[in-house]
């Protein structure tokens with residue numbers, strides 16, 4: 001398989017993934033190539049696979065420039081950076097990394113809920129800056145028993161629900177259609193869900209339908225005591241609306257792992273104690289990233305050996 005060219009479109013941040021790919025294929029790290037047009041012109045014939053992630057996948061323009069592309073294997077569960085319609089049209093296979101990251105992302109969602117309500121980050125800073133010596137930290141808000149509304153009840157949404165249930169949180173949800181196999185309360189609109197929960201979690205895939213699913217109306221329905229948790233994608237949220245709601249106190253707080261223009265985060269949020277900002281680390285544990293890398297490589301190997309794909313999307 002060494003002669004097969006694999007183009008890595010995401011930054012080569014994961015040393016294990018890079019090592020595994022380099023062992024088997026001819027790996028091109030697109031991120032560090034200065035003249036991308038020239039590179040593509042000279043190497044397009046040999047590139048038969050693309051490896052991307054949540055930040056860079058394969059858009060229509062790239063797919064068009066790779067005449068021999070057979071598979072896009074994403075180091076992520078989300079596939080919003082891949083032009084699926086183009087892949088379908090060209091018969092290009094697509095894989096992602098579901099299941100292996102579900103626990104980590106759900107754990108982080110609960111971590112964000114606790115961090116926002118119990119003010120874990122500012123109270124840590126309180127101790128480090130020596131302020132504790134001058135008096136106790138102010139009282140915070142209880143998490144156990146808060147009502148949790150979840151947008152998207154797929155693998156990750158369900159794992160969040162299961163964890164929140166252990167904290168005695170009543171669970172409700174919104175999905176395109178009501179699910180017959182869950183006992184949680186269903187709301188047919190996101191505004192209704194937001195109006196009826198204290199913590200609203202975005203856990204759905206990013207599609208044209210779910211872009212800006214959190215808008216001004218939803219934020220106002222969640223209200224000045226409500227908390228928004230986003231472990232989905234930045235563009236799920238109308239970010240300027242979220243920022244003004246937080247700055248004006250129209251929303252109680254937010255725990256955000258994702259942003260509209262990563263790694264750029266609105267600086268207006270930096271001074272707010274009711275906001276926790278994370279650098280898109282939902283699946284970022286050593287254990288899970290290794291399993292994700294093994295899936296990326298396993299899918300490529302399966303494809304080039306004409307075996308069934310491990311986690312096919314297309």
Ligand SMILES: O=CC(=O)O
Pocket residue numbers: 054075076077078079101282283
């Ligand atoms: O954001 C991370 C992923 O989609 O896996």
